[in-house]
């Protein structure tokens with residue numbers, strides 16, 4: 061089971077397979093992926109277009125089922141979990157943020173952040189919402205609606221919403237893909253701080269070597285397999301490995 065004991069792993073995948081379609085049209089998106097993500101660390105997933113990055117993130121976050129293998133998160137194998145358990149885990153242990161923010165336009169920042177807890181039927185403490193907004197640097201924007209916020213601020217609200225339930229893992233799919241360089245940098249600095257100062261575990265898909273270089277570990281997918289890995293890399297190393305895979 062690898063070098064690390066399970067307690068120090070926030071997320072682990074063993075020999076995970078996932079394909080789409082059937083017969084001659086079948087596409088193998090993940091072809092035997094094994095990945096251990098230590099608690100309180102940040103892992104970036106890179107690879108050429110179509111290599112399986114989004115599928116990996118969705119399977120790891122319980123948004124899609126693996127066909128085979130195991131996905132362990134918060135003490136449960138998601139591949140064997142009932143729908144009821146998956147729903148509970150998605151509301152408590154799994155945070156997700158997207159390239160396109162996916163905020164509710166009619167709701168304020170504070171209401172957007174409170175939404176996952178409301179949907180989970182939990183009582184929402186105003187102070188909790190305020191603390192999470194403050195932790196992403198938006199204490200003074202609680203009453204603003206998404207259209208009144210910059211792209212970088214909207215992504216911060218989305219990150220706050222993903223963190224409000226204190227998830228075991230924050231999953232981020234291209235979190236800086238829609239942002240200009242400066243906003244991207246500040247969102248990445250926020251994510252780095254969440255790991256370093258709050259012990260958050262993050263799994264992120266990105267196309268951007270500069271973003272991946274902020275992570276602790278970068279893993280590379282090609283044709284649904286993990287083919288390479290860098291620890292504490294710089295952006296030039298990441299770009300070179302990616303270029304080699306894109307051929």
Ligand SMILES: Nc1ncnc2c1ncn2[C@@H]1O[C@H](COP(=O)(O)OP(=O)(O)OP(=O)(O)O)[C@@H](O)[C@H]1O
Pocket residue numbers: 080081087088089107108109110111112113114115116
């Ligand atoms: N719902 C689906 N139905 C059929 N095929 C799919 C589906 N989702 C993904 N695939 C296929 O699975 C493979 C992996 O897709 P995935 O989106 O995980 O790749 P990716 O690395 O995230 O790509 P990109 O960088 O372009 O977003 C691709 O060949 C894709 O066409």
